Amino acid sequence: MKVGVVVFPGSNCDHDAAHALELLGHEPLLLWHKETSLQGVERILLPGGFSYGDYLRAGALARFSPIMAEVGRFADRGGPVLGICNGFQILCEAGMLPGVLARNASLRFVCKHVHVRVEAGESLLTRGLRPGTVLRLPIAHADGNYTLDDAGLDALERSGQILFRYCDEEGQLSAGANPNGAMRAIAGVRSERGNVVGLMPHPERACEGLLGATDGRALLESFLS
Amino acid sequence: MLAKVYVTLKPGVLDPQGKAVRSSLASLGFLGVEDVRLGKYVELRLAETDPGRARAEVERMCERLLANTVIESYRVEVS
Numbered sequence: 476m477k478v479g480v481v482v483f484p485g486s487n488c489d490h491d492a493a494h495a496l497e498l499l500g501h502e503p504l505l506l507w508h509k510e511t512s513l514q515g516v517e518r519i520l521l522p523g524g525f526s527y528g529d530y531l532r533a534g535a536l537a538r539f540s541p542i543m544a545e546v547g548r549f550a551d552r553g554g555p556v557l558g559i560c561n562g563f564q565i566l567c568e569a570g571m572l573p574g575v576l577a578r579n580a581s582l583r584f585v586c587k588h589v590h591v592r593v594e595a596g597e598s599l600l601t602r603g604l605r606p607g608t609v610l611r612l613p614i615a616h617a618d619g620n621y622t623l624d625d626a627g628l629d630a631l632e633r634s635g636q637i638l639f640r641y642c643d644e645e646g647q648l649s650a651g652a653n654p655n656g657a658m659r660a661i662a663g664v665r666s667e668r669g670n671v672v673g674l675m676p677h678p679e680r681a682c683e684g685l686l687g688a689t690d691g692r693a694l695l696e697s698f699l700s
Numbered sequence: 701m702l703a704k705v706y707v708t709l710k711p712g713v714l715d716p717q718g719k720a721v722r723s724s725l726a727s728l729g730f731l732g733v734e735d736v737r738l739g740k741y742v743e744l745r746l747a748e749t750d751p752g753r754a755r756a757e758v759e760r761m762c763e764r765l766l767a768n769t770v771i772e773s774y775r776v777e778v779s
Contacts, residue, residue, distance in 0.1 A: 531740075532768055539765070568768065575770045580716045622713065622771055656714065 476501045476699055479516035481546065481562075483508045483537045488523035488559065488679065495679035496520075499692070501699055508540035518555050518699065519546055521562025523615070523677060533576060533618040534564030543569060555599055556671045557698050560616055563663070563673030572666055572673045573631060574623040579616070580656025586615040588688060589654050591639040591662045591676060592646045598638050598665050600672045602697040609646045610639075610690040612676035614654060619675040621657035621664075628659055639663040639674055672698070701746045703758045704777040707767045708739035742766055754778045 478496050482489045482505050493503035504516055508526075513519065526537035537543070543565075550556050550571055558566040566572040579585060593601050593608040623631070631637050639662040643652040653660045655675070663674030678691030709715050718736040725733050744761075748754040755778045762774040 531765070535765065535768065575768055577714070577771060578716055580714060582716050582720055620714070620716075624770075656716070 476518065477504055477514075477516045478502065478518040478520055478699070479504050479506045479513055480520045480522055481506050481508060481542055482522075483524065483526035483540060485526045485528055486522050486524035486561070488561075488677065491677075492520050492522045492559070492679045495682045495691070495695060496699075498682055499695055499699060506542060508537070508542050511541050511545055513542075513545050513549055518557070519549055521546075521556070521558040521565055522679075523560030523562060526561055526565065529618070532568065534561060534566075534568040537561075537565045538569040547571065550666075550671050553668070553670050555698065557600070558671075558673035559677055559679060560614075560619075560675055563675055564618060566671060566673045571671050572664055573627055573636070574621055574661075574664065576616075576618045576675070577620040577622045578618050579620050579654075584615070584617040585619070585654045586613075587654070588613050589676065590642050590644055590646070590652065592642040592648075594637045594640055595635045595665075598672065599669060600638055600663070600665070600674070600694045600697050602700060604693060604697070607646060609642060609644065610693075611681070611688050612678060612690055613680050613688060614676050616655070616675055619655040619657065621659075621661040621675075623658060631661075631664060632659075634667065636665050636667065637661055637663075638665055638672065639676070701748055701751065701754045702779050703744040703746055703754060704779075705742040705744065705758060705762060705766055706739060706775045707742065707762070707772050708774075709737060710771055710773050713771045751778050
């Protein structure tokens with residue numbers, strides 16, 4: 476499958492994503508952010524990094540890149556869009572996903588493997604995964620503190636839009652297992668319609684034993700199925 | 701015209717940077733600081749000469765880009 480990986484100035488996980496897509500037998504196509512054609516791709520992936528140096532707010536400037544108008548139209552037609560880390564931040568800034576990724580509560584850049592619990596099965600990212608499944612994935616970010624007002628959070632809970640929560644190895648939620656202070660320990664969400672998904676952890680860096688984790692494979696395979 | 705925009709976190713939104721600054725102030729002996737909230741200050745020099753139109757234009761900029769109204773509010777001064 477042809478998958479577009481959007482490259483913004485400051486993206487730095489674009490090649491990781493392309494590598495993982497190739498590994499899974501797909502055909503990544505790097506799309507420069509100034510392009511206005513998606514060149515017939517069937518999936519769009521917004522990779523991690525520091526688009527526009529995180530100036531103003533993480534993701535705030537990238538959302539106005541020319542290609543994002545096309546990405547928005549693609550999503551409006553029901554096209555599947557995945558945002559990882561900075562890609563997640565961009566989708567939130569663009570209003571394509573609810574919430575904001577604010578500065579980590581610790582104020583530190585956190586780079587380590589964490590555990591997340593699958594909250595909703597049968598989403599674009601979690602097909603074939605039972606709710607409660609614990610995955611081990613790497614994170615690397617300074618702005619991953621998922622923030623939304625209480626009414627918005629309640630609505631996400633009701634509609635099953637929360638896909639992942641940070642947890643410990645056993646799948647239990649605790650302040651110690653939440654690496655960034657995210658409200659309700661949210662690590663990933665989907666849009667109301669379900670075709671736009673975003674998460675802070677990096678599944679593309681967890682597809683090979685050599686890299687120390689393989690739980691990302693199931694998520695990307697789900698996205699690509 | 702000169703527009704000054706103050707972007708601040710809405711009340712109730714956690715401000716870890718403000719907390720860190722407050723604790724640094726306390727360690728310097730400034731013990732009476734009850735709370736610190738950090739924000740952004742943006743200065744815009746505009747070709748527009750009508751204050752009303754300038755303000756309306758800057759407010760549109762705030763809604764679209766300068767503030768994320770999910771967690772931030774803004775205040776515009778035009779002179």
